[in-house]
Amino acid sequence: MTELPALIAAFTTLFIIMDPPGLAPVFIALTQGMTPSQRRVIAVRACIVAASLLMLFLFVGEALLGFIGISMDAFRIAGGVLLFLTALDMLFQRRQARRADNAAEGQAEHHDDPSVFPLALPLIVGPGAITTVILLAGNSPSAADYGAIAGVVFAVLIITFLSFLAAPVIERVLGKTGLNILTRVLGMLLAALAVQFVMDGLRGFGIGA
Template structure:
């Protein structure tokens, strides 16, 4: 195994995916849900992200080209969708919707969006998988890149599952404060996604 490439790839994906930064977001998005539901959401999000990133590692930009989507367009769309989630967090719309649907059995499921896409498997992670798999062509290189990605997602899952301890430490007031702060950060991240996409098209300076 190419140890140098493994370390480089791991550091790249770790920085891009940012497992420590995702844990508070997961906590905010699943606030008020029972432990079993939160655990299933964490597992579903990581599995969905793993499948998506594996597809892009194997087929690269051909997947986007096949459906006629460019990476800049993917960034803009992901940014807009993420901005809507951020606004919900900032203005506490998610809590109000939960109260309105208190008698319903179903909960909003953030596992696919926005956790798996675009927070875990965002444009940056997808682009990194495409570039890394291009550096190591062949089955062995692909297997190595996927192994690196899975190791990072294991860390993501571990931090997600440990977030309940964080919730108990912060309490309800602390969670509300953190949710709004993270909503602001998510909004900034969403705008950055959009600007990156527009810049790639030459629409932003």
């Protein structure tokens, strides 16, 4: 995991799953009417909560699977299927519609502070991000590998934070068409990564080369 190609693959997977550019319009919707300083506070709090949740799953997620009797190979297959479904949602634009629904629900229930719900959970740290972190941890035998994954997580969260701050600019530059194209391209990459997770899991059971 500490090799550069593995780090790039881990970063790419988490970036696609968390999709910072795709979260920018949702952040705008959730913080309508707020001042720039209020938006910064919301962005910081959301990213801190998301980081805490992802670190929790990074360090205890695999132990939790062992406690309930689920092997990492089985989780790789299940996780790959889940990520593939997420990729399909991105390709067919169902993901953004669901995020908009979550955003509307969170705005109705927590109008003054959407940082924890729905921003941190489930928009930033959704099932796909949780699955990805646990899968990466399962491929990481050393403390250095765990540190590398944590660094990747923080790097993606920093990009997410910057996307929140630059959300109005991103929306203007890309436009609706640009965001749709970007989402579909990322969805294709995620589909390929999901298939790789499934193949790795099958090899663990002695199926396939």
